[in-house]
Amino acid sequence: MSAAAARAKGRLIAVDGLDAAAVHAAAKAALVSPSRGGISRWDASGVFQDLAVAGAGAGAPSARTLLLLYAADLAFRLRWQIRPALAEGRTVIAAPYVATAVAFGRAAGLPRTWLATLFAFAPQPNGRRFAHPARGANALAARDGFVGFGCERMARVDGPAQGLLIEKTAAYLRGADRLRPRR
Amino acid sequence: MRDSAAVLRREARRHFTDPSRPRGLLVAFEGPDGSGKTTQRKLFKTWLESEGYDVVTTKWNASELIKPIIKSRKTVRALGPEEYSLLHAADFRHRVEQVILPALWGGKLVIADRFLFTGLARDVARGLDLDWVLRLYEPLLWPDLVFYFAVSPVTSGKRVTATRTPNFYEAGQDVTDVDDPVESYQRFVRRVIREYESLALIFNFIRVDAEQTIGEQHRQIRDLFLKGRQRPWSDWNAGAVAEWLAITGGARR
Numbered sequence: 001m002s003a004a005a006a007r008a009k010g011r012l013i014a015v016d017g018l019d020a021a022a023v024h025a026a027a028k029a030a031l032v033s034p035s036r037g038g039i040s041r042w043d044a045s046g047v048f049q050d051l052a053v054a055g056a057g058a059g060a061p062s063a064r065t066l067l068l069l070y071a072a073d074l075a076f077r078l079r080w081q082i083r084p085a086l087a088e089g090r091t092v093i094a095a096p097y098v099a100t101a102v103a104f105g106r107a108a109g110l111p112r113t114w115l116a117t118l119f120a121f122a123p124q125p126n127g128r129r130f131a132h133p134a135r136g137a138n139a140l141a142a143r144d145g146f147v148g149f150g151c152e153r154m155a156r157v158d159g160p161a162q163g164l165l166i167e168k169t170a171a172y173l174r175g176a177d178r179l180r181p182r183r
Numbered sequence: 184m185r186d187s188a189a190v191l192r193r194e195a196r197r198h199f200t201d202p203s204r205p206r207g208l209l210v211a212f213e214g215p216d217g218s219g220k221t222t223q224r225k226l227f228k229t230w231l232e233s234e235g236y237d238v239v240t241t242k243w244n245a246s247e248l249i250k251p252i253i254k255s256r257k258t259v260r261a262l263g264p265e266e267y268s269l270l271h272a273a274d275f276r277h278r279v280e281q282v283i284l285p286a287l288w289g290g291k292l293v294i295a296d297r298f299l300f301t302g303l304a305r306d307v308a309r310g311l312d313l314d315w316v317l318r319l320y321e322p323l324l325w326p327d328l329v330f331y332f333a334v335s336p337v338t339s340g341k342r343v344t345a346t347r348t349p350n351f352y353e354a355g356q357d358v359t360d361v362d363d364p365v366e367s368y369q370r371f372v373r374r375v376i377r378e379y380e381s382l383a384l385i386f387n388f389i390r391v392d393a394e395q396t397i398g399e400q401h402r403q404i405r406d407l408f409l410k411g412r413q414r415p416w417s418d419w420n421a422g423a424v425a426e427w428l429a430i431t432g433g434a435r436r
Contacts, residue, residue, distance in 0.1 A: 045256075045261075045266075047252055047270075050251065050252045050255070051248065051252065054247070054248050054251070055247070057247060058246070058247035058248035059246075059247065059248055059277065059280075059281040061248060061273075061277060062276070062277075062280055062430045063430075064276055064426075065248075065249075065273050065276045065277050065280070068269050068270075068272050068273035068276060068319065069249075069252075069269075069270070069273050071265075071269045072265075072266045072269035072270045072273065075263060075265035075266045075269060076261075076263075076266055079263050079265075079266075109429070114318065114321055117315060117318045117319075118318075118319065120315060121265055121315075
C-alpha cells in the first residue's frame, strides 16, 4: 500500500442502540479527534422527516417498508457523508448504522437472510459499539430514535405491541453486542 | 404477528382456491417507456368493466406515502442508483400492502401499470445486481398474467421524444453521463430493453408486439386474457399473502 493510500484509509465505527441520546453520546465519545472525523446520523436524507408529515390517508408503513426506507437513507449517508470522509482518511462514526435496523427487523419477524441482503451494500465497520438503555427504560429511551419512530408509525402496532417490539429489539441489540469481536 | 406463518399460509391458500367466491386476479402491464402500455391498460380496463369485473388500477411509483418523497428527490437529482432502487421498492411494498393485496383478497381484478419487473429492468440497467434487486421485492407476489409490450429502442425513443424531452432519470442521465437527454435516453433505453428481454424469458411474460396498431394490440390482449384467466392460483404467493395477513392482524378477515 502506498503512503498516500495508507493516509487516505479512514475508519468507520458503528454505534448502534435504541436510545438516540445515548447513541449520540457514545458516538461523541468514540470520536477521538473531531477535526479528523465526524458523526453520520440516521435520516440525513430527510426521508423520515418527510414520512412524518404524510397524512393518515397515506396508510401506515409496515416494518419492511420502513427498513427499505432506512436502507435508502443509509445509501444516501454512505454516498454523501461516509465514503467521501473515509476516502479523505477521516474517522466516521455511523450512529446508528446497520445493527439497529437489523434488530428492529428481527423483532418484527422479518427473515435474517432478507435483512442481510438488504444491507449488503453497506461496508463492514472497523469497529462496533453499542449503547444500551438501563434495564426497564427501553420504551422511554427508544422515543427519539429510528426504532421508536418505526413503532409509532407501523401498521396496527398499538401501545402494548409497541412495548413488546421495543423490548424485542433491545434484546436483539444486546445479543448482537455479545457477539461482537472484542479487542 | 400473532399467527404462525404456516397457519397464515394455509389461510391464504384456502381463501384463494375457494371455488365459492370470485378469485382476485392480478394482471401486470410491463414494457419500456413509449411502448403504449397506458393506452392499452385504459382500453383493457374499460372492456373488463363492461364484462362485469370489479377493477382496481395501480401505477408505478404512486403510493400516497412514498411518491412525494421520490418526487422531491428526483426534482433535485439527489438519487444514486441504490437510493433510487430502494425508494421504488418501498413504494411498491406499500402499494402491495395497501392496495393490491386488499383488492385481491376482496376478489377484485387488479391491473398493475408496471410491476416489480420495471424496478428490475431499470435498476439492473443502472448497474445494480439482479439478485440483490429481486430480493428487495420479497416476499414476491407473482401476477396471474404479465403482458410485456415489446418495442424497439428506436420506436420507444421516437414515441417518447415526439412530444416532450425525457426527464433526468427517465433518460438515465444519472448513469450515462450524457448531457443531452434525448441522446442519453436512446442509450439508456437500449439497456432497459435488453433487461426486459431477459426478464421476459426468465419469467415467461406474454409478449405483445407493441409495433402493431392500437386495435390489433387490444384484440390480442383480450384473447390472451380470456385464455389465461383460468390459470390456478400460484402457491408462490402464499408467503406474500401470509405476511400481509400478519401485519393487518386479521382485519381483512
